[in-house]
Amino acid sequence: MASIWQYANPRKFIDTTDRFLPWLSALALVSLVVGLVWGFFFTPEDYRQGSTVKIIYLHVPSALMAINAWLMMLVASLVWIVRRHHVSALAARAAAPIGATMTVIALVTGAIWGQPMWGTWWAWDPRLTSFLILFLFYLGYMALWAAIENDDTAADLTSVLCLVGSVFALLSRYAVNFWNQGLHQGASLSLDKEENVADVFYHPLLVSIAGFILLFVALVFLRTQTEIRARRMRALLARERLQ
């Protein structure tokens, strides 16, 4: 049986992801268009939130991906620390700008929704604050990669930063459960059907979430390929300079 570690070979990773990328991209596009068009055009207003409920189709998936992108980076960083596979460190690097963008979308759409619903753009609520700190961790992570010339040293240091930042990724997810004192309501999605949003909002939301997940995976594949090529080019140029 083939081992997952075969994809730690950069050539193998590029060849395999090249085969999946067109399908993943197409599926991501279709899911996003269906989810967002369904949610925006074909769902009713909420009796309390009015039409602002339509923001849920952007806010919930982006917040979910903001947290899960960091958790994916954590797994990839641990693989780097334990097994020293370059592809995993580069995959973590590739995921960071995507996670940062998702965090910005979650923060901005949350603020836009909060103004009419809570009467304020921002509150130092546990979930909002931990999300803002998570965004700062994303910026710090990307800055650290950019600041260090040696790839292996950069991978080591950013992996440690990723481990530390994971506390805030988890806090962002569970802050509402830990501290029942903020403005932010509980999770919109739950295994408990009673706590879930109504079906009329739930189904397009699931399609939209699927679209965000597929987009994330497609972009991580594409950007990891780019990081692998960039690393190879740096190595070739360095070797050329020595000759």
Next chain:
Amino acid sequence: MMPELGKYAGAVLSSYGISLALLLLLVAVSVRRARRMRRELEEVEKRIRRNG
């Protein structure tokens, strides 16, 4: 075709506008950098092969 968004039209439309713009920018930057890096690496590999 356009749904009735009432007094929250500004909030809803700006949320969609900003989010879609950010997603499109992310995709465009990723695709552009991927193409550029692929091309540059091919050129470097070709040059190194040529020069032995």
